[in-house]
Amino acid sequence: MTRFLIRRLLRAVLTILIVVVAAFVALRTTSDPAMVILGPDAPPDALAAFRKAWGLDQPLVIQFASYAWQILHGEFGKSMLDGADVLQKVTARVGVTLEIMVPALILGVVFGVALGTLAALNRGRWLDRLMMFGAVAGFSVPGFVLGLVLVLIFAVNLHWLPSGGNDSWTSALLPVFTLAVGWAAILARFTRSAMIEVLDQPYIRTGSAKGLLWHEVVLRHALPNASIPVVTMVGFMVGGLLAGAVVTESVFSWPGLGQLIVTSVTSRDVSVVQCVLVLVATTMVVSNMLVDLLYTWLDPRMKEAQA
Amino acid sequence: MPLLELRSVSRTYARGGGLFQAPTPVHALSDVSLSVARGKILGIVGESGCGKSTTGRIALGLEAPDGGEVLFDGAPMPPEGSAAWRALRRRMQLVFQDPLGALDKRMSVAAQIAEPLEIHAIGTQETRAARVAELLRAVGLRPDQGEAQPLALSGGQRQRVVLARALASEPELLVCDEPVSALDVSIQAQVVNILLGLQRQLNLAMLFISHDLKLVGTIADEVAVMYLGRVVERGTPAQLFAAPRHPYTQVLVSSIPDPFRTTPRPRLSGEPPDPGNRPSGCAFHPRCARASEHCRRTDPGLSLRADGRAVACHHDLQETPA
Amino acid sequence: MAPSMTEAGAAHPLLRFDDFHVRFPRGPAVRGIDLSLSKGEALGIVGESGSGKSVTWLAALGLLGPAAQITGSVRFDDQDLRTMPAGRLARLRGGRIALISQDPMSALNPVQRVGRQIAEVLRLHRGLSKTEARRETIRLFDQVGIPDARNRVDLFPHELSGGQNQRVMIAMALAGQPDLLVADEPTTALDVTIQAQILTLLDDLRRDLGMALVLISHDLAVVGELCDRISVFYAGRIVESAPMGRLLRAPAHPYTAGLIAAAPRLGRGRGTLTPIPGQVPDPWNMPKGCAFAPRCLHVRADCTHAQPDFAPVAGHRSHLSACVLSTPAQTLTPEQTDALT
Numbered sequence: 001m002t003r004f005l006i007r008r009l010l011r012a013v014l015t016i017l018i019v020v021v022a023a024f025v026a027l028r029t030t031s032d033p034a035m036v037i038l039g040p041d042a043p044p045d046a047l048a049a050f051r052k053a054w055g056l057d058q059p060l061v062i063q064f065a066s067y068a069w070q071i072l073h074g075e076f077g078k079s080m081l082d083g084a085d086v087l088q089k090v091t092a093r094v095g096v097t098l099e100i101m102v103p104a105l106i107l108g109v110v111f112g113v114a115l116g117t118l119a120a121l122n123r124g125r126w127l128d129r130l131m132m133f134g135a136v137a138g139f140s141v142p143g144f145v146l147g148l149v150l151v152l153i154f155a156v157n158l159h160w161l162p163s164g165g166n167d168s169w170t171s172a173l174l175p176v177f178t179l180a181v182g183w184a185a186i187l188a189r190f191t192r193s194a195m196i197e198v199l200d201q202p203y204i205r206t207g208s209a210k211g212l213l214w215h216e217v218v219l220r221h222a223l224p225n226a227s228i229p230v231v232t233m234v235g236f237m238v239g240g241l242l243a244g245a246v247v248t249e250s251v252f253s254w255p256g257l258g259q260l261i262v263t264s265v266t267s268r269d270v271s272v273v274q275c276v277l278v279l280v281a282t283t284m285v286v287s288n289m290l291v292d293l294l295y296t297w298l299d300p301r302m303k304e305a306q307a
Numbered sequence: 308m309p310l311l312e313l314r315s316v317s318r319t320y321a322r323g324g325g326l327f328q329a330p331t332p333v334h335a336l337s338d339v340s341l342s343v344a345r346g347k348i349l350g351i352v353g354e355s356g357c358g359k360s361t362t363g364r365i366a367l368g369l370e371a372p373d374g375g376e377v378l379f380d381g382a383p384m385p386p387e388g389s390a391a392w393r394a395l396r397r398r399m400q401l402v403f404q405d406p407l408g409a410l411d412k413r414m415s416v417a418a419q420i421a422e423p424l425e426i427h428a429i430g431t432q433e434t435r436a437a438r439v440a441e442l443l444r445a446v447g448l449r450p451d452q453g454e455a456q457p458l459a460l461s462g463g464q465r466q467r468v469v470l471a472r473a474l475a476s477e478p479e480l481l482v483c484d485e486p487v488s489a490l491d492v493s494i495q496a497q498v499v500n501i502l503l504g505l506q507r508q509l510n511l512a513m514l515f516i517s518h519d520l521k522l523v524g525t526i527a528d529e530v531a532v533m534y535l536g537r538v539v540e541r542g543t544p545a546q547l548f549a550a551p552r553h554p555y556t557q558v559l560v561s562s563i564p565d566p567f568r569t570t571p572r573p574r575l576s577g578e579p580p581d582p583g584n585r586p587s588g589c590a591f592h593p594r595c596a597r598a599s600e601h602c603r604r605t606d607p608g609l610s611l612r613a614d615g616r617a618v619a620c621h622h623d624l625q626e627t628p629a
Numbered sequence: 630m631a632p633s634m635t636e637a638g639a640a641h642p643l644l645r646f647d648d649f650h651v652r653f654p655r656g657p658a659v660r661g662i663d664l665s666l667s668k669g670e671a672l673g674i675v676g677e678s679g680s681g682k683s684v685t686w687l688a689a690l691g692l693l694g695p696a697a698q699i700t701g702s703v704r705f706d707d708q709d710l711r712t713m714p715a716g717r718l719a720r721l722r723g724g725r726i727a728l729i730s731q732d733p734m735s736a737l738n739p740v741q742r743v744g745r746q747i748a749e750v751l752r753l754h755r756g757l758s759k760t761e762a763r764r765e766t767i768r769l770f771d772q773v774g775i776p777d778a779r780n781r782v783d784l785f786p787h788e789l790s791g792g793q794n795q796r797v798m799i800a801m802a803l804a805g806q807p808d809l810l811v812a813d814e815p816t817t818a819l820d821v822t823i824q825a826q827i828l829t830l831l832d833d834l835r836r837d838l839g840m841a842l843v844l845i846s847h848d849l850a851v852v853g854e855l856c857d858r859i860s861v862f863y864a865g866r867i868v869e870s871a872p873m874g875r876l877l878r879a880p881a882h883p884y885t886a887g888l889i890a891a892a893p894r895l896g897r898g899r900g901t902l903t904p905i906p907g908q909v910p911d912p913w914n915m916p917k918g919c920a921f922a923p924r925c926l927h928v929r930a931d932c933t934h935a936q937p938d939f940a941p942v943a944g945h946r947s948h949l950s951a952c953v954l955s956t957p958a959q960t961l962t963p964e965q966t967d968a969l970t
Contacts, residue, residue, distance in 0.1 A: 201735060205692055207738070209728040211722045213715075225738070225739065225740055299740055301740075354820035491909075492888055493677060493904060494677075519893070520821060520895075521893040524895045525901060545896075548896065559822060564824070564854045566854055567877075572829045575822045
């Protein structure tokens with residue numbers, strides 16, 4: 001088990017390192033931040049001064065070395081755009097994004113698992129077909145379409161809810177709902193197929209043969225087994241939590257991390273983009289590790305597979 | 308001269324292992340010597356993990372032994388993948404337990420029976436069609452059933468198709484690994500009888516691997532009993548089943564369900580041990596009622612007896628020296 | 630004709646099927662079963678796949694799901710299992726009626742420790758506390774011959790061998806102190822020496838605990854080892870029922886005789902299997918009359934008209950067969966058959 005942990009940890013560090021390098025190279029070689037930030041008409045000496053100030057005149061290797069040194073010390077530098085501390089700028093947005101992502105994820109998991117289980121238990125009947133139709137619709141309609149439709153209905157026509165921003169808790173309702181629908185739809189499909197597979201296993205009949213009532217069999221024997229693949233899916237969702245809000249935040253003008261990514265990429269605010277990427281990569285890697293650990297706890301057969 | 312001969316064949320797998328841990332060697336086979344002549348059936352029996360399926364794969368050259376040698380028609384088995392090895396495929400075929408897994412579900416069975424003919428460039432387009440029809444009849448199917456896809460056939464019919472395909476290239480050796488274990492008794496007898504009829508008619512050498520002692524005892528000319536990767540006793544069915552000499556064979560034979568048994572059911576202690584953790588000396592000693600200190604230390608090895616059978620047991624050797 | 634009147638133990642049957650049918654959307658699986666079982670009896674059920682031998686018991690225990698249409702009656706200890714509320718039937722399972730099935734590895738929940746899976750039964754049916762249940766689980770493990778019980782209860786199914794898992798299943802069945810144990814192909818997935826151990830265990834337990842045993846198998850020899858009486862199923866019906874020795878030595882139905890001839894037997898010499906020609910009819914395409922007629926070597930014109938009665942073979946009250954050949958031309962009344970024995 002310890003060996004497994006160490007191996008996973010090494011792999012995680014390596015993944016983050018690759019992300020850092022790739023992001024660094026991609027951002028520096030595709031366009032010149034000085035040109036983008038100061039504008040194409042900026043005088044050459046202003047450009048030179050900007051490059052010198054941010055170390056952009058150094059060879060790429062040197063730039064990377066000093067950048068990596070900073071990161072190792074927890075320094076993400078200052079925004080090229082306004083000179084603000086990048087880490088503060090980013091963490092402030094993380095909280096705003098989590099305000100819609102966390103409730104949306106909880107709703108998505110609760111409804112997705114519940115509806116998927118119900119569909120599996122009613123396999124082939126109208127309830128199952130209805131729910132699976134809903135699920136297919138739910139994840140085939142892109143988030144921005146659903147978001148815009150909701151804005152049209154509830155903000156533009158009915159005037160019940162604000163169309164964007166985060167002035168009051170009511171402005172979170174539409175983005176949360178939009179995100180939750182997508183997740184619930186994916187999880188419902190996933191849970192249903194996992195559950196159907198488990199319900200066909202002989203140990204389910206053993207549960208009934210023991211004298212358990214059907215709901216007891218489902219709760220005690222089917223769900224724990226069906227949850228194993230579902231947990232992986234939820235893990236991926238948690239991993240993509242921070243990055244997943246780009247579209248939704250744009251549609252609802254929610255001032256979270258997604259918007260920050262969009263603005264800093266278009267304005268080539270390199271240090272901000274890099275910081276966000278490291279953060280996103282880290283959450284993905286960490287959540288994947290947690291899923292693996294959870295996996296071995298949920299499924300004892302995994303322990304031997306890893307040893 | 309035997310068609311197939313295994314001489315002191317050994318096969319070891321590595322299990323587990325990693326960065327800080329040496330892999331455990333698993334002795335799937337050690338020092339196995341067997342031979343089958345044309346027109347003869349050698350049965351191999353034993354419980355899960357005894358190495359009987361590995362023996363079959365090594366006999367076919369699908370797996371190379373780590374020690375010892377495999378001779379086919381007097382010549383050593385060429386290295387896997389070589390041209391000579393590929394040419395040999397035509398002369399030996401495998402039939403295993405699950406016919407549905409062995410067949411392509413979306414291809415007509417006639418096309419699948421014709422496939423080996425195409426691969427080995429046997430005959431022309433027209434003669435192949437006739438040959439497929441002949442093969443279908445040989446296994447007791449109607450030629451028009453060749454148009455069917457495997458899922459439209461019953462389990463017994465599918466296994467007949469597999470058999471027809473195996474015989475298409477006119478092999479000399481047939482290795483059957485639990486060929487009828489998935490079939491119902493009444494169907495099993497149909498398939499076995501077809502198999503036996505064709506074996507006799509085509510003078511095939513056959514390796515018949517099964518956990519079903521009664522079935523092997525009914526059809527084989529000679530039977531090898533395997534335990535933990537070794538042959539512990541070899542002889543004719545009459546010798547082995549009427550008067551088993553190795554204590555393990557004795558337990559196996561008396562374990563066969565018999566409604567009219569006169570002796571109590573045997574009580575073999577313990578489960579078949581782990582091939583990765585082979586006991587010292589005679590591998591059967593931890594479960595043997597007669598195990599002595601000698602058995603714990605020294606492997607008896609298979610020795611030939613006067614009556615033509617071979618037994619790997621110290622006690623048997625003392626009682627009836629060859 | 631009321632066959633149950635003529636069967637052994639008919640006076641106070643523990644379990645009794647009357648004209649029991651099970652139909653699936655694709656066709657009938659069980660087509661009229663009359664069968665009774667007395668307390669402590671060991672009954673063998675033999676048949677090939679699709680004969681209805683397992684479906685009958687699963688249907689009786691309410692384990693088939695809504696797709697199965699069940700008619701007729703099945704009574705356990707004078708309670709009708711079919712009309713019983715689902716909740717009461719559920720609590721009968723695992724308690725007074727236990728079931729074990731073919732593949733012990735997949736019949737156990739892979740993510741739960743084996744001890745906990747048995748404790749679940751003990752708490753459900755015997756209301757034991759957690760510590761009592763653990764102690765009793767260890768005792769049951771000892772009883773079914775699992776060595777090192779104290780530690781094995783904390784293992785997962787994949788950490789035990791197939792034979793040990795089947796012992797766990799048997800311990801689970803015993804946990805509810807059943808009056809009836811239904812064992813569906815309990816040794817089919819096991820090696821022959823392990824099969825012998827499990828059969829010995831089942832035999833000993835049945836005698837020690839006085840429970841009735843229904844042993845379902847495709848293998849006549851396995852059933853013959855343990856059972857006093859054997860019923861042979863074919864295409865959803867019982868074609869023959871007799872005491873073990875009589876059924877195996879003097880089968881009256883051509884199907885039973887065919888099964889015996891088709892099975893390999895030691896000491897009979899090479900190549901002596903006699904197959905039954907043809908194959909089992911599909912449920913959606915059952916022949917009129919005797920379902921075995923298309924495969925039968927002794928078929929007569931009247932075989933294909935009507936289903937033959939399941940009636941006593943001349944001179945033997947406890948030997949019943951559903952064949953025109955084995956039934957005396959003049960069917961005997963129950964009184965007459967009683968007089969014969």
